[in-house]
Amino acid sequence: MRALYLAAALAAALHAETFLLRNVTVHPVSDPDIPNAAILVRDGRIADVGTRLAAPKGIRVIDGKGQHVFPGMINSATMIGLSEVGAVSAGNDVGEAGDFNPQLRPLIAVNPDSEHIPVTRANGITSVVTLPVSLTGTSGGGIIPGHASLLRLDGWTWEEMEINRAAAMVLQFPEVRLSINTPGELRPVRIPFLEARRTYESRLRDLTTFFENARRYQRARTAGDAQLRTDIRLEAMLPVLEGKVPVLLLAGNERAIREALAFGGREKLKVILGGVRDPGAAMAAIKAAGVPVILREPTDLPGREDDPYDHNYSLPARLHKEGIRFALGSFNNQFARNIGFQAAFAAAYGLPPQEALRSVTLSPATIWGQDDSLGSIEKGKWADLVLADGDILEPRTNVTQVFIHGRETGVESKHTRLYRRYLARP
């Protein structure tokens, strides 16, 4: 009886809303925009979209008042839930000690009460990828810092927030790094070339050895070796070696990208290339490999003094021209809410606007294996929707409501609470 009661309560808690959102312009992303339309949501999923939807009897009707509806945006690289205040190490759960930690999963360390969640959500971002490492080079994390988790920005616990706790295994491909950022240092510390190359070579050897060990473990496992002792780290490698879980290969520049892609090919990995900022002539290699890419913010400064001033602004457009599938990621928390703005900057420098919107909705959904449930406004998908008075990629637009699984999350956050409180200060 009690179990039944609990199950019912749980079902009620998880039971998402059913409603008709009418009088809106729908931007499905997967299809052309539909003016004067309505969206029927049943149990948190999109049941129908169209211009002639009748409200089923007794259903709650929400008047969209002529506003626009977009699919919830997906930010493909954050540390949300794992890092609250960048400078405070006590609150940072990115960058575990050790070079090889494929067994780590960010999801189980996500603080569901992080202030970053409502702040990011209020700009129309409904799902994020949380990485186990920071890319500023200050957090350690080693070569394999863990997996990347895909989560929705709503839920009382991390279990309720889960989309996929092991969306990909993260691999920071070794690079010759001539400077390193250290917390508190005003400028990056320079490393002599020979030393940087030695570090790079030894890390490359470590990586190769680790994969060799993982392969041996895999063979022993397949052979049913009774003597084999379970190794949690190597167990975590099995789905990766089998190509079931993709590898988010982080490689920024031309040389690292080439080497990372060659490595991924040799090891027959399912590769997502990440952190790309300066592919140079490796663009052809990316295209040939047919792998998708997670790009850094287009507003990243050009790496070289003599790069064109809009070098990174125009990178998404150049990838699109080559037919390479990509999504955008912030690779930070404090500007995670601006991922839509970043997409717009890419559009300002040559990316077709529809593709800009796609790079933060349907493309990431596809890259992260969720295109049957996220990323566009289509029948059967989760009702992760953003209601706004204009283009959500524009700074002037106001996001007025966010739905996740059909639940109205509101757009309140610590920021709006402080705003109202101090605006009213006598």
Added chain:
Amino acid sequence: MKHPYSLALLTQAILAAPPVVIRNAHVIPVTRPAFTGSVVIENGRIRQAAEQVTVPQGATIIDAAGQYLMPGIIDCHSHIGVEAINEGSVSVSSMAGIEDVIAPEEIAIYRALAGGVTTANVLHGSANSIGGKCAVIKLRWGASAREMLFEGAKPGIKFALGENPKRTNSPSSRGAGTARYPTTRMGVEDVIREAFTEAKAYQKEWREYQLKTERREPAIAPRRDFKLEPLVDVLENRRFVHAHCYRSDEILMLLRVAEEFGFRIRTLQHVLEGYKVAKEIAAHGAGASTFSDWWAYKVEAYDAIPYNAAIMLKKGVLVSINSDSPDVIRRLNTEAAKTMRYGGLTETEALSLITINPARQLEIDGRVGSIDTGKDADLVLFDKHPLSNYAVAQKVFVDGELRFDRARDLAARPEREAARQALLERERPGARRAPARRAQ
């Protein structure tokens, strides 16, 4: 005039240039309603800006149909174009000055210019309670360090409060080295009070000396002190204080210390919790130059909200949006636009945050910050409304000179790339080396 020679050269160059008329543009003067019309540039200045203008003889005509013309953007807090920004050895480094380390060829200047910025307040870093002297520059890309200085702009000095001067986030304060006083907010206040107590005594010594000389009494000139001189400038209102601050308590502290010593804080920089003490800031008469939406990168930024600019503006503070970054300086127009989402500012209010307001804060509003007759022809032409993320700056004029032109930049790229490849080729192992270029 401080640099009569370079100024003369500059003036000469401008005088030689023919007038320019930008036609059919959506003109956004900021200080008055927008209109569709023309702007006439002559001798580096705005001669006329109206729906109908008189086209001077021999003028170059730029047709800007469908495009948006706004005043050159002003960044009230930048560190671009300098060799170094922190003299971090002492917590009062007022003897150091940015003017001495301007690097006019630094690419960040060009990138900022390409984003529509024409004037920047280049500040010393925030490692010290009282930092170094600042320099206001015009982004005259191609000019020398001296020529970049905004002639006649009142000098400034950087102060800094909170985590940076107390070195909270630096390794030395975490046991890796020797601590430097101050290491608390209490200590920061003390450092500033000590410095101004010294400066007052120094000011008095000089006053007594001057009185004696006026009375033709025998007198020995006091020993000059380059640390205290800029602080006396502050006391005598010849130098602006631009103070880096975050939390409401330290903001209030600085206002009270300044009032105790009888000077005014010209601008509070970053001032992330300014919204909590907007009333006190307005009463003191300080301006506020803040970020659009930075937060949570350190403890003192955890209560930062993107509504800060809007609240302060509504409570009577003169507000600007700054970049403090070689990245963000390239897109201050869209940074300003965020205040429409966060706090509901109007288009004009939003644009004033990066034009006329920072100009007023730096007291250069007689020269720049709006499109008005007689002002310097510092102008940006955008292809779309500048408050849109889709807008790209096409042409940027400084003193009427076209210092950035996107079409020109794009056209020069193949040649630049070829030159780069040639250099790389020459450095390739086995390549025939050009004759030795260096003596050693």
